[in-house]
Amino acid sequence: MWIVRIVMIAIFLALVEVAVRTEILNPFFVPEPSSVLAGMASSVTDGDFLGMVAITLGAVLLAFAIAGIAGVLLGFVLWRIRPLGDAYEPLVAALFSSPIVLLYPIFLVIFGRNSAAIIALAALFAVLPTILFTKQALSAVNRTLLNVGRSLSMSSWNLFRHIMLPAAAPTIFTGLRIALTYVLIVVVAMEYILQIGGLGRLVAESALLFRATDLYVSVGLIVVISAAFIWLINQLERLAQR
Amino acid sequence: MATTTDAPAGRAVSGEDNLFTIEDLSVTYPSTDGASRGVTALEHINLNVGKGEFVSVVGPSGCGKSTLLSTVSGLLTGFDGRITVRGDTITGPHPNVGVVFQEESTFPWRNVLKNVEFGLEMRGLGKEERRKRALDMLSLVGLEDFVRSYPHHLSGGMKQRVAIARTLVMEPSILLLDEPFGALDEQTRIILGEELLRIQRALDQTVLLITHNIQEAILLSNRVVVLSARPGRMKAVVNIDLPAERDSTLLATDEFAVLVGKVWSVLREESLKAFAQEQKQDQTNHEETAHA
Numbered sequence: 314m315w316i317v318r319i320v321m322i323a324i325f326l327a328l329v330e331v332a333v334r335t336e337i338l339n340p341f342f343v344p345e346p347s348s349v350l351a352g353m354a355s356s357v358t359d360g361d362f363l364g365m366v367a368i369t370l371g372a373v374l375l376a377f378a379i380a381g382i383a384g385v386l387l388g389f390v391l392w393r394i395r396p397l398g399d400a401y402e403p404l405v406a407a408l409f410s411s412p413i414v415l416l417y418p419i420f421l422v423i424f425g426r427n428s429a430a431i432i433a434l435a436a437l438f439a440v441l442p443t444i445l446f447t448k449q450a451l452s453a454v455n456r457t458l459l460n461v462g463r464s465l466s467m468s469s470w471n472l473f474r475h476i477m478l479p480a481a482a483p484t485i486f487t488g489l490r491i492a493l494t495y496v497l498i499v500v501v502a503m504e505y506i507l508q509i510g511g512l513g514r515l516v517a518e519s520a521l522l523f524r525a526t527d528l529y530v531s532v533g534l535i536v537v538i539s540a541a542f543i544w545l546i547n548q549l550e551r552l553a554q555r
Numbered sequence: 556m557a558t559t560t561d562a563p564a565g566r567a568v569s570g571e572d573n574l575f576t577i578e579d580l581s582v583t584y585p586s587t588d589g590a591s592r593g594v595t596a597l598e599h600i601n602l603n604v605g606k607g608e609f610v611s612v613v614g615p616s617g618c619g620k621s622t623l624l625s626t627v628s629g630l631l632t633g634f635d636g637r638i639t640v641r642g643d644t645i646t647g648p649h650p651n652v653g654v655v656f657q658e659e660s661t662f663p664w665r666n667v668l669k670n671v672e673f674g675l676e677m678r679g680l681g682k683e684e685r686r687k688r689a690l691d692m693l694s695l696v697g698l699e700d701f702v703r704s705y706p707h708h709l710s711g712g713m714k715q716r717v718a719i720a721r722t723l724v725m726e727p728s729i730l731l732l733d734e735p736f737g738a739l740d741e742q743t744r745i746i747l748g749e750e751l752l753r754i755q756r757a758l759d760q761t762v763l764l765i766t767h768n769i770q771e772a773i774l775l776s777n778r779v780v781v782l783s784a785r786p787g788r789m790k791a792v793v794n795i796d797l798p799a800e801r802d803s804t805l806l807a808t809d810e811f812a813v814l815v816g817k818v819w820s821v822l823r824e825e826s827l828k829a830f831a832q833e834q835k836q837d838q839t840n841h842e843e844t845a846h847a
Contacts, residue, residue, distance in 0.1 A: 457658040463630055466648045466650065467677055480662075
């Protein structure tokens with residue numbers, strides 16, 4: 314129920330609003346939700362703001378697309394060619410749990426201090442869970458389901474498209490959701506650290522100048538972008554399972 | 556065949572006495588370590604199944620029952636002998652052969668109707684035609700109220716009925732069932748057995764059932780084939796001369812008990828052999844580990 318969800322969130326925001334107005338919460342640190350929402354609303358018509366949203370959105374979209382496509386393909390290859398899988402899966406898993414973000418100085422040297430460096434770093438980080446989850450999803454497909462297809466004399470392509478893929482989809486898409494999280498974190502964090510690009514830089518600036526409302530507006534917009542991508546991923550998953 | 560408890564089937568079958576035949580089937584698995592001698596799973600299996608006949612295969616564990624099913628369904632190739640359906644030699648999966656697996660095999664991402672439509676869809680049948688056929692089959696198996704449900708909302712017995720409907724909708728000449736009720740509780744198993752019998756009669760469906768449950772085999776079948784301990788050979792064929800119209804109330808009758816006794820006397824001997832084989836194998840494994 315959408316209504317119930319929205320009401321639940323509205324109640325929480327209303328409580329914060331009251332807490333800030335009665336100064337239970339310090340307005341210096343926490344702005345009124347109403348002003349943040351108003352800020353988000355007016356940002357839609359503010360060219361500067363929109364430009365920054367576009368930069369962040371573009372970086373996230375590009376990095377996620379690269380990580381998603383490359384990750385699913387590489388995961389497929391690691392599953393299909395066993396020796397490769399045996400050799401590289403543990404390595405990918407090890408990389409996945411290491412702080413790759415800290416490689417950013419190298420990326421700056423390679424790509425320069427620009428969006429390309431941010432996108433490359435985010436894609437590199439996010440490709441890892443996508444590879445791992447895709448490989449594991451395909452390996453874990455129930456043999457009995459495949460035998461149903463084989464007993465129907467299905468072609469390899471149909472077996473893949475109509476049994477392997479939908480059976481593996483839930484796990485692959487879990488990987489993609491994790492990938493999205495990484496892309497968002499890396500893109501915004503790099504924008505913040507490097508002071509280039511969109512919303513991450515805005516967060517940094519607002520924090521520096523103690524503009525609490527702008528800070529929360531930026532964070533709010535990042536949340537909106539995240540929600541939009543999650544929606545997109547859910548739609549893709551439904552498509553894979555048709 | 557070492558012993559034949561009864562004369563070959565004398566039942567009246569309509570026309571096609573040899574709808575499905577197995578001629579001198581032997582299956583040897585190549586040994587895993589590359590040594591010359593492989594493991595023989597089945598040896599000299601001969602079986603004729605007529606149209607509308609229900610034949611069960613029972614045997615001790617590890618006797619090659621599942622190998623028999625994989626071979627007959629065309630999923631396992633590389634055997635000696637010949638298997639035919641309506642005169643066609645089986646060399647791989649065949650449209651005249653429908654299989655229902657022991658393990659859960661419904662597609663969780665498809666609802667009941669879409670599951671049953673699956674095979675027809677893969678064969679390129681039009682949407683309306685396949686929907687109609689799937690709905691007809693679903694009402695035959697008694698799932699007409701669950702058409703839009705997804706498998707995770709169904710009980711184990713209902714899921715198996717979906718799997719059976721999905722296979723039957725393809726109108727196979729012969730239906731192969733591999734312990735289809737193996738994972739179910741006893742009551743559900745008996746009730747579903749009765750359901751299966753009703754469906755089988757309604758379609759005049761030829762069925763080959765693999766099971767380890769003697770009661771189930773006798774209750775459902777015209778004939779019960781007893782396989783020996785490994786390598787699986789045909790140890791006995793028991794004709795089940797129970798009335799064609801039957802249900803589980805027969806379980807309590809004397810004639811049923813006599814049939815159970817007949818099958819079990821053969822199966823007991825083989826099960827003891829299989830048991831001894833297993834222990835010997837365990838011991839060998841143990842010694843090998845000890846030496847290593």
